[in-house]
Amino acid sequence: MYAGHFAAGLVIKSKVPRAPTWVLMTGVGLLDILFGPFVLLGLERVTLTPGVPPGFSLDYIDWSHSLLMSLVWAVLFGALFLRRGRTVAVAAAIAVFSHFLLDVFMHPADLALWPNASVHVGFGLWKILPVGWWFVELGFIGVCFVYYYQRSRVVSTFGQRAWAVLAVIVFLHVVNSPWLMPK
Amino acid sequence: MTPTTMAILTFLSFVLPVPILAWLDRSPKDRAD
Numbered sequence: 353m354y355a356g357h358f359a360a361g362l363v364i365k366s367k368v369p370r371a372p373t374w375v376l377m378t379g380v381g382l383l384d385i386l387f388g389p390f391v392l393l394g395l396e397r398v399t400l401t402p403g404v405p406p407g408f409s410l411d412y413i414d415w416s417h418s419l420l421m422s423l424v425w426a427v428l429f430g431a432l433f434l435r436r437g438r439t440v441a442v443a444a445a446i447a448v449f450s451h452f453l454l455d456v457f458m459h460p461a462d463l464a465l466w467p468n469a470s471v472h473v474g475f476g477l478w479k480i481l482p483v484g485w486w487f488v489e490l491g492f493i494g495v496c497f498v499y500y501y502q503r504s505r506v507v508s509t510f511g512q513r514a515w516a517v518l519a520v521i522v523f524l525h526v527v528n529s530p531w532l533m534p535k
Numbered sequence: 536m537t538p539t540t541m542a543i544l545t546f547l548s549f550v551l552p553v554p555i556l557a558w559l560d561r562s563p564k565d566r567a568d
Binding site for chain 1: 536538539541542543545546547548549550552553554555556557559560561
């Protein structure tokens with residue numbers, strides 16, 4: 353999942369308008385923000401699989417994406433914002449952990465319970481529906497946006513340009529579509 | 536594409552949208568402040 357994570361961030365923003373949007377949007381992507389440097393440092397491994405959905409195999413992502421480490425990153429990230437209040441800190445932590453929960457649906461079983469655990473989880477929508485996953489994620493984005501839009505009409509402190517926000521997220525989703533992936 | 540390229544692209548793809556989305560989400564009142 354890619355753009356869907358940002359859509360989840362909109363829902364959290366709607367629930368906790370006081371939480372800065374940049375904090376929530378950074379939070380929802382934090383596990384993949386860590387994944388990049390971890391691969392470059394050799395802590396994690398990925399193999400490209402052109403032509404085989406989803407185009408890559410996440411061989412070892414236990415330090416950024418395992419259940420335990422997702423919770424650790426969530427707590428650490430949330431703690432950074434305790435000065436802004438407990439509610440904001442909890443929202444930031446939930447944003448981080450939402451990434452793991454959503455990835456469980458998309459990833460094949462490459463999400464370890466903890467680093468180097470033998471048990472891995474993942475429903476594998478990417479593999480079960482090599483193209484259909486994109487529409488499932490689009491539907492998820494739509495549901496999240498409807499909630500965000502409705503809340504933004506009630507709470508005027510965010511989302512006054514909700515359609516522009518949606519346009520950006522849909523653009524990101526289109527860029528991440530199976531039709532544009534490297535062959 | 537190589538794993539290194541994918542790592543860099545993944546990093547950028549989750550970092551670059553953050554300021555754009557945060558800016559678009561701000562209310563007119565916030566921007567005036």
